Amino acid sequence: MFKRRVLTVASSLVAMALATSVVLAASPIEERQAAMKAVGKATGELAKIAKGETKFDAATVKENAQTIHDKLVAVKTLFPEGSETGFKTHALPAIWTDRATFEAALKRAQEASLAMTQVTTEQDFMPALNTLGGACKNCHEKFRKPLEP
């Protein structure tokens, strides 16, 4: 009886330790980097249409715009206090010192990507992409270090 209780306690401790280590392994920095990479990939697909490398297709646009939107919603919580440095982050300190501006810039990109999910015609595509590109640029200008070298 006693032995079993010890075993239970021990195994739940192990489980807790495991759970903690899983949380620790995925730093918010790595998570946001993965999310932004996915955004970049999806944006690349939209850019191919803009460049005329692939044909306009409403379903492709919607799918990629949805990916961009979902990831941009997810990253909002991935810049917590304490994630300012490490993992070769390109995040600038302004994210934490000027949070309101950062969140406004992110919101603008979220809204631009949401608008892109609603695009069904080729005619509406370029204006929506311009707005989205402008929103990406606006945030990167202020809150991301230049890439090296």
Added chain:
Amino acid sequence: MSAKLLAAVIVVIAAGVAGGLYALSEPHPVAASSLPPRVPDLANGQVMYNAGGCISCHKPASQEESDQPLPSGGAGFMTPAGIFYPPNITPDRETGIGAWSDADFVSAVQHGISPQGTHYIPAFPYTSYGRMKVEDVLDLKAYLFSLPAVKAYGHQPEVRFGSIGTSLVRRATGLWKLLAHNKERINFHADESEAWNRGHYLVNAPGHCGECHTPRNSLMIPIASEKFRGGLHPDGKTKVPSLIDLVGRKRYKDADDLATALQFGETFGYNHLSSGGMGDVQTNLSKLPTGDIKAIATYLVSLK
């Protein structure tokens, strides 16, 4: 030699050196008579305005999202000497440059000398603009004078020891210019294409790319042998990327790819072009004629 005599000699030498430095730092504005006659070409002036990126620094900080911002005075520049504010360059006579003569404008843009005869600090990139063709500078003035006048009073510089400190910094800038102000004209390279030569001019004179992309030595003078190899960002913390061998380093596929990037930026997925102020630069460059954007790309990919 008595101690008194020695002291006197030292004082005389020091005064001589100070006087010499003071004389050397004397601003020399251009004379109106030295300017060529010019019928202004507004379209060319607009090209120079966008290539020169005037709006990036002279736009009001509060209006950053306006589609058609006017250069009525910008946010402060943090420099080692203090904070300096880009002034109003709309043609308002009282608060802008509306009362400036052609000679005033050329002195300012190409020689870094204000109409009051003081040196501008080189956050204003006259070190590059000094290499422009004077005709292009006169066209730029005509274009600026075609913009709506905005009444906007600028900020005084914030320098230690107030106006005396500011005067000293400006005077010292005169000495710095003797070392750093390269007024060498952009020569035509007969063995290169027209596009390359146009790009060479746009990048090095109005475009002033080297101001950030070329590293500087301890005296803040660009290092000629390290041209375009990547410098320190004006924020003093981050690095500005190198422009050397952009194709070989797989940054861009070729000149056309770079031209597309400069023209469309993030809209076409070129997200590397928008960090630390380069997004603003790209916005300005996107307003150039396509031929000029291609010329810039042609020249840049040739950098080895």
